Amino acid sequence: MNNNKEQVVITVLGANNPGILAGITRTIADSNVNVEDVSQKIMQDLFALMMMTDFSAANCSFEEFQNRMQAMADQLRVKVFIQHEDVFRYQHRL
Amino acid sequence: MLFSLEEVIETISAVGVETFDIRTVSCGINILSCADSDVNKCAEKVYEKVVRVGRDLVPTARILEKKYGIPIVNKRISVTPVSMLANAFTEPTAVPIAIALDNAAKELGIDYIAGFGALVHKGFTRGDQILINSIPDALCSTDRVCSSVNIGSSQSGINMDGVYRMAEVVKEAAERSRDKNGLACAKLVVFCNAVEDNPFIAGSFLGAGEAEAIINVGISGPGVVRAALERAGNLSFGELSELIKKVSFKITRTGELIGREASRMMGIPFGIIDLSLAPTPAAGDSISDILELMGLERTGCHGTTAALAMLNDAVKKGGMMAATYAGGLSGAFIPVTEDAGMCRAIEDGALNIQKLEAMTCVCSVGLDMVAIPGDTSVDVIAGIIADEAAIGMINHKTTACRLIPVPGMKAGDVVDFGGLLGKGPVMEVGRHSPAVFVRRGGRIPAPVHSMKN
Numbered sequence: 001m002n003n004n005k006e007q008v009v010i011t012v013l014g015a016n017n018p019g020i021l022a023g024i025t026r027t028i029a030d031s032n033v034n035v036e037d038v039s040q041k042i043m044q045d046l047f048a049l050m051m052m053t054d055f056s057a058a059n060c061s062f063e064e065f066q067n068r069m070q071a072m073a074d075q076l077r078v079k080v081f082i083q084h085e086d087v088f089r090y091q092h093r094l
Numbered sequence: 095m096l097f098s099l100e101e102v103i104e105t106i107s108a109v110g111v112e113t114f115d116i117r118t119v120s121c122g123i124n125i126l127s128c129a130d131s132d133v134n135k136c137a138e139k140v141y142e143k144v145v146r147v148g149r150d151l152v153p154t155a156r157i158l159e160k161k162y163g164i165p166i167v168n169k170r171i172s173v174t175p176v177s178m179l180a181n182a183f184t185e186p187t188a189v190p191i192a193i194a195l196d197n198a199a200k201e202l203g204i205d206y207i208a209g210f211g212a213l214v215h216k217g218f219t220r221g222d223q224i225l226i227n228s229i230p231d232a233l234c235s236t237d238r239v240c241s242s243v244n245i246g247s248s249q250s251g252i253n254m255d256g257v258y259r260m261a262e263v264v265k266e267a268a269e270r271s272r273d274k275n276g277l278a279c280a281k282l283v284v285f286c287n288a289v290e291d292n293p294f295i296a297g298s299f300l301g302a303g304e305a306e307a308i309i310n311v312g313i314s315g316p317g318v319v320r321a322a323l324e325r326a327g328n329l330s331f332g333e334l335s336e337l338i339k340k341v342s343f344k345i346t347r348t349g350e351l352i353g354r355e356a357s358r359m360m361g362i363p364f365g366i367i368d369l370s371l372a373p374t375p376a377a378g379d380s381i382s383d384i385l386e387l388m389g390l391e392r393t394g395c396h397g398t399t400a401a402l403a404m405l406n407d408a409v410k411k412g413g414m415m416a417a418t419y420a421g422g423l424s425g426a427f428i429p430v431t432e433d434a435g436m437c438r439a440i441e442d443g444a445l446n447i448q449k450l451e452a453m454t455c456v457c458s459v460g461l462d463m464v465a466i467p468g469d470t471s472v473d474v475i476a477g478i479i480a481d482e483a484a485i486g487m488i489n490h491k492t493t494a495c496r497l498i499p500v501p502g503m504k505a506g507d508v509v510d511f512g513g514l515l516g517k518g519p520v521m522e523v524g525r526h527s528p529a530v531f532v533r534r535g536g537r538i539p540a541p542v543h544s545m546k547n
Binding site (some may be wrong): 007009011013037039041048050052062063066081082083084085086087088089090091092 | 096098099102103104105106160161162163164311344347348
């Protein structure tokens with residue numbers, strides 16, 4: 001694994017409507033954050049999207065990225081969570 | 095993909111739905127270098143050192159909250175027991191130190207600062223006496239300062255003079271804060287077997303064997319355990335224990351991550367994770383709810399002590415593997431006013447102070463946040479403290495009393511302390527007097543450490 005990577009997990013949850021994926025990925029691309037893996041499901045009309053991204057080449061701070069994503073999520077009326085991958089690694093991997 | 099969608103959603107819903115948080119990141123700071131015979135000069139040095147060493151704590155916690163999406167509810171500082179400094183004071187007061195600590199906490203945005211305390215399990219020094227005499231005034235002149243006094247240990251027995259003196263101090267602190275329902279007592283703990291690395295308030299202090307500065311972490315998480323039990327349905331005891339261990343592992347791992355990162359960012363060594371399940375007054379974030387989900391009609395009914403023993407043990411077993419260094423109090427907390435389920439059990443007549451005392455034999459930490467009638471005598475308070483200390487002394491565990499004799503209130507009245515301290519009913523206490531016993535003077539000798547029946 002490339003040790004210079006800064007892996008950040010982006011999770012989006014909300015009612016399923018057209019344009020969610022488009023809006024979210026546009027904000028990610030505008031911030032120069034690289035999407036490395038995507039998993040998406042519709043669970044009983046709930047739109048659930050998870051992306052593993054590399055934040056190391058981002059054109060903004062982590063907090064600014066969170067703010068940008070939050071603004072887009074508000075527009076799309078979904079919830080977004082931006083978390084460093086370590087929190088999942090610590091909880092779910094030995 | 096490194097993680098499944100289900101795993102990620104589990105972590106997110108623990109915070110969003112099940113009220114999981116890191117209860118506290120606490121920074122211990124040694125203040126012995128601030129010694130001075132002039133209490134005011136000492137206070138200036140204490141303020142300067144606490145502000146200098148603790149400056150990064152709140153900003154660091156805020157960065158970590160954002161980075162990992164886990165709330166850190168409290169940012170706290172503990173210091174060396176102030177009685178050690180008080181030995182040198184020419185003037186017999188330690189109140190200026192409490193005010194300096196309070197000012198430092200406010201300057202740094204710290205929720206609570208603790209360590210305005212003394213260790214008198216075998217006897218009093220002059221500094222201990224100065225400190226203890228200053229407690230009511232100190233707690234009533236400050237907002238964020240917490241105090242604790244250790245009056246017994248398994249190695250040295252129980253200093254009954256200390257017990258009686260602390261019963262007087264509890265009573266005086268309650269009276270002095272009459273306008274706030276005796277709130278000063280919510281910031282005062284009387285310990286047996288106090289630990290040196292406890293990150294939890296009000297009994298936190300930096301022990302004499304600790305480093306110059308240290309980061310300790312306290313987790314929370316009763317809501318996460320409750321949610322897991324709700325989903326699981328009917329399980330045998332072995333399966334129940336396994337489930338609690340797994341949940342405890344996950345929440346403790348998160349504490350481990352936060353502790354390591356806070357330590358790295360602040361350049362202060364990581365001390366311990368305290369494996370206690372700590373409730374809050376928020377709906378569902380209750381130890382009592384967990385016990386009732388295990389199958390008790392109401393907490394306090396027969397079987398409660400066994401259920402609590404099992405819960406406490408499973409939390410530790412799960413947490414031990416997740417933490418590099420476990421320490422502090424490490425056990426389920428059962429504070430009364432801070433746990434809405436405990437309050438309901440009292441109001442329903444299922445839980446009384448005698449059963450609560452029995453429960454403290456198998457978990458952290460003692461009679462915690464127990465409101466008692468305002469007219470409870472010093473003798474009865476001393477009796478309650480002595481009983482609790484005896485449980486700790488004989489069983490080699492930490493026990494404590496945080497009793498609030500609420501001025502003007504009687505059993506059954508409801509008292510509201512606000513915020514995390516919560517609100518709850520005033521509990522009935524025994525009305526027969528232990529006066530002759532508790533006033534005998536001297537120490538209860540240390541117990542035998544073999545022949546354990």
